[in-house]
Amino acid sequence: MNKGTDIAAIVSKAKADDLSAMRALYDGFAKEMLSASLRITNSLVDTQDIIQESFLHSFQKLGQLQDEGKYGSWLKRIVINNSIKFVKQRRSFDMINAIDKLYVEENEEPWFYELDFDLIKMEIQKLPNGSREIFSLYLLEEYTHPEIAMLLGVSVSNSKSQYRYAIKLLRTRLMHLKV
Amino acid sequence: MKKRFRPLPRKSIFRFDRIVFLTILFISNLSLMGQTTKVFTKEIEVAEDATVESNLPSSFGLKMNGTITTNNTKDHYALHGRSNEIRVNIIKDLNIETWDRNFVKQETRITVRTGSEADDAALLEEFKLDLKVGADQRIVVDCNLNMDAFHMKNHIFMDDDCYVKLSNGKRISINFIEIETKLWIPKSINLSVKGNNYAIIRLGELIGDLRLDLEYTEVYGTKMTRLFANLENCYNVVFREVASANISAVNSSIEIENIGGLTIGESGLMKNGITSAFVPSKANSALTKYKIGTVGLLMVMNSDNDAFHANEVGHMDVKNSNYTKFDIGRLNVTAMINAKNCDFNFALIDKDFTNIEVENSLCDLHLYMEESTGYQLQLNRNEYIEFTNNDSSLHLLSNDDNIELYQKGTDNKKGRINITCSRCKLLLDGEQL
Amino acid sequence: MREFEDYLKENKKRFEADQLDESIWQGIESQIVVKHKVSYKKLICLLVALIAILLVSFIGYKNSVKAEALENRVIAQFDLGQYNFVQQVNYKKQKLAEESIPVDQLERVQILLQQLEFMDGQFQDYTYYIEKNGYQKFIGEQILNFYTSKIELLDKIQDEIEKINYYEEKIQTSTPKVNIQI
Numbered sequence: 001m002n003k004g005t006d007i008a009a010i011v012s013k014a015k016a017d018d019l020s021a022m023r024a025l026y027d028g029f030a031k032e033m034l035s036a037s038l039r040i041t042n043s044l045v046d047t048q049d050i051i052q053e054s055f056l057h058s059f060q061k062l063g064q065l066q067d068e069g070k071y072g073s074w075l076k077r078i079v080i081n082n083s084i085k086f087v088k089q090r091r092s093f094d095m096i097n098a099i100d101k102l103y104v105e106e107n108e109e110p111w112f113y114e115l116d117f118d119l120i121k122m123e124i125q126k127l128p129n130g131s132r133e134i135f136s137l138y139l140l141e142e143y144t145h146p147e148i149a150m151l152l153g154v155s156v157s158n159s160k161s162q163y164r165y166a167i168k169l170l171r172t173r174l175m176h177l178k179v
Numbered sequence: 180m181k182k183r184f185r186p187l188p189r190k191s192i193f194r195f196d197r198i199v200f201l202t203i204l205f206i207s208n209l210s211l212m213g214q215t216t217k218v219f220t221k222e223i224e225v226a227e228d229a230t231v232e233s234n235l236p237s238s239f240g241l242k243m244n245g246t247i248t249t250n251n252t253k254d255h256y257a258l259h260g261r262s263n264e265i266r267v268n269i270i271k272d273l274n275i276e277t278w279d280r281n282f283v284k285q286e287t288r289i290t291v292r293t294g295s296e297a298d299d300a301a302l303l304e305e306f307k308l309d310l311k312v313g314a315d316q317r318i319v320v321d322c323n324l325n326m327d328a329f330h331m332k333n334h335i336f337m338d339d340d341c342y343v344k345l346s347n348g349k350r351i352s353i354n355f356i357e358i359e360t361k362l363w364i365p366k367s368i369n370l371s372v373k374g375n376n377y378a379i380i381r382l383g384e385l386i387g388d389l390r391l392d393l394e395y396t397e398v399y400g401t402k403m404t405r406l407f408a409n410l411e412n413c414y415n416v417v418f419r420e421v422a423s424a425n426i427s428a429v430n431s432s433i434e435i436e437n438i439g440g441l442t443i444g445e446s447g448l449m450k451n452g453i454t455s456a457f458v459p460s461k462a463n464s465a466l467t468k469y470k471i472g473t474v475g476l477l478m479v480m481n482s483d484n485d486a487f488h489a490n491e492v493g494h495m496d497v498k499n500s501n502y503t504k505f506d507i508g509r510l511n512v513t514a515m516i517n518a519k520n521c522d523f524n525f526a527l528i529d530k531d532f533t534n535i536e537v538e539n540s541l542c543d544l545h546l547y548m549e550e551s552t553g554y555q556l557q558l559n560r561n562e563y564i565e566f567t568n569n570d571s572s573l574h575l576l577s578n579d580d581n582i583e584l585y586q587k588g589t590d591n592k593k594g595r596i597n598i599t600c601s602r603c604k605l606l607l608d609g610e611q612l
Numbered sequence: 613m614r615e616f617e618d619y620l621k622e623n624k625k626r627f628e629a630d631q632l633d634e635s636i637w638q639g640i641e642s643q644i645v646v647k648h649k650v651s652y653k654k655l656i657c658l659l660v661a662l663i664a665i666l667l668v669s670f671i672g673y674k675n676s677v678k679a680e681a682l683e684n685r686v687i688a689q690f691d692l693g694q695y696n697f698v699q700q701v702n703y704k705k706q707k708l709a710e711e712s713i714p715v716d717q718l719e720r721v722q723i724l725l726q727q728l729e730f731m732d733g734q735f736q737d738y739t740y741y742i743e744k745n746g747y748q749k750f751i752g753e754q755i756l757n758f759y760t761s762k763i764e765l766l767d768k769i770q771d772e773i774e775k776i777n778y779y780e781e782k783i784q785t786s787t788p789k790v791n792i793q794i
């Protein structure tokens with residue numbers, strides 16, 4: 001599902017309670033949403049519930065969506081918010097001291113090109129909860145640190161520290177596995 | 180139905196017999212048209228550390244049965260009996276004067292009008308002014324009249340007057356009663372004034388502590404030392420000079436010309452031991468206008484949608500504030516601000532200021548730097564902020580991880596400004612060096 | 613390290629799940645279908661509810677007419693008609709009811725909306741006082757202050773909403789919008 005006009009047309013039909021249009025939206029966005037949520041919750045069972053709840057919510061509130069072409073980003077926000085609500089219940093952000101300048105920009109060999117993406121996915125899921133959530137939100141969902149800070153109820157500097165910790169840990173683990 | 184005084188016959192007054200008649204009538208009615216006033220005064224010696232509690236009188240213990248109606252008067256509450264009019268001046272104005280003597284004096288002026296002068300006197304004899312120091316050194320000032328000593332009855336079904344039954348059993352019809360009180364207290368004493376009635380309080384200079392727990396009251400004070408105030412719907416609270424004040428106010432208007440230390444919203448609004456119903460936002464100061472001349476140290480603990488105006492502030496510390504607007508004529512030394520949706524306008528920041536730290540969101544910030552002020556400005560650009568720099572001498576020193584550092588001047592001893600503000604407009608003005 | 617991050621970002625599509633459990637859609641579908649079934653019982657319940665709502669609205673309307681009449685009487689008694697307070701308040705409230713803000717900002721604006729409720733409670737206190745003690749000059753002054761403060765508060769709410777929407781326009785978060793309940 002790529003073109004904005006396609007999405008807008010399907011969303012219009014879905015607004016009129018067209019079940020097949022809703023199915024089409026689900027088919028188009030479910031995988032992306034599942035991945036985004038799973039990276040945050042790290043629990044497939046809970047993620048499936050969150051996805052169900054989020055899609056249902058989006059279908060019920062379609063009337064509020066002003067720009068139908070932006071259904072995808074709107075749905076993503078619902079999914080992320082629901083995922084964060086879920087993880088907040090089991091929140092445990094280990095306090096990492098500010099490590100703003102802990103690593104230095106390197107000109108490194110592109111060792112990661114040959115890595116299997118399934119391996120990278122697996123290692124991302126193995127990251128500590130807090131760091132993984134922030135890593136996913138910042139790098140893959142492209143939230144800013146202030147937005148993440150507001151969503152998760154942490155400070156901006158903690159968000160940055162957690163992210164740097166995650167990327168450093170992921171890199172170290174992957175390099176070790178490659179060897 | 181009101182029963183009026185017997186009307187004078189509407190006939191020509193030029194006939195002799197009528198003149199005589201009228202003269203006799205006039206004399207016999209003299210006591211009816213006149214009223215008798217008696218001033219009750221009592222003075223008691225008090226210790227230097229005594230506390231005076233004054234309740235704004237809401238009633239004088241008049242036990243009224245039947246229907247009470249009121250009319251529109253400027254100065255009094257008028258309680259209509261079935262037939263007569265009884266005006267009771269429930270102290271709308273409470274004048275408290277202060278002096279250097281260690282005595283508390285209460286002066287209560289009672290004016291009555293009954294059926295006759297003799298009855299006036301008899302009624303006034305019934306009153307006893309009772310002012311005393313309690314076991315805990317507290318002096319409670321109220322009407323202090325033994326109003327329980329007699330009853331007033333207003334019959335519904337009988338066409339009768341309001342009457343008072345005296346302690347000797349005699350019944351007296353009351354046409355008019357008015358009670359006013361004035362207080363004198365030592366300057367050094369601690370004074371507490373409570374009330375939830377419409378009233379005006381005038382206070383003389385006080386060295387002791389002043390505590391106000393008031394609703395719907397206007398307060399006019401002069402020079403105070405320490406002030407603790409819980410105010411609700413007090414539209415005019417004015418002091419000339421206060422050494423330090425701790426104020427929690429809702430929907431009020433407070434004016435202080437000169438104050439050393441002002442703390443806003445620290446103590447909760449307490450009504451009968453229960454936090455005021457207005458606490459959904461958990462703020463202890465809300466919907467209040469503060470108009471301050473000069474304040475040395477301003478601390479805002481909690482504030483929701485107040486409007487704060489000060490000509491000059493030495494140090495300010497805003498711990499928690501939402502939707503409050505701050506208008507500061509001159510900031511002298513420091514400002515530590517943790518707020519949301521609060522606009523700040525600093526019309527002038529002194530050249531010798533040391534530190535301004537702002538954490539805010541969805542607001543407008545305006546800083547006008549005094550000429551020849553050297554300073555550093557650190558701006559967090561990770562937040563969305565629209566920065567307008569009208570100070571041409573301020574130049575960008577570095578940009579590190581979206582933290583911009585600006586500098587004006589080369590002097591090492593320069594003030595520092597640190598701003599983290601999300602969805603804000605920052606306007607900086609200054610003179611060229 | 614930067615190259616590694618960029619590489620992950622560029623290939624984020626490859627992080628998508630491979631397969632979806634069909635049961636997820638089935639759960640969604642069952643909830644949608646349930647909502648579409650309308651039984652006779654529900655129709656009757658709906659009808660009864662409708663009648664009840666109409667009745668309550670009628671009573672509410674009568675009360676609001678009574679309240680409005682009282683408000684107008686109070687204003688007339690204190691000669692405050694020249695300020696057109698009631699008209700100003702109604703106009704501003706109507707304008708606010710048409711506004712919408714991002715749903716994540718609603719909680720913050722509640723602070724101001726609750727203050728508005730407080731102000732309405734104040735007016736009831738004044739009318740109660742008048743019923744008990746008659747029209748006094750200082751009540752008139754209180755009511756003048758009351759309306760001035762209320763109008764200032766409504767203006768403040770309007771300004772804050774415009775501010776929120778101004779930044780929303782700039783940042784484009786695409787957060788769904790909701791109406792102000794006023």
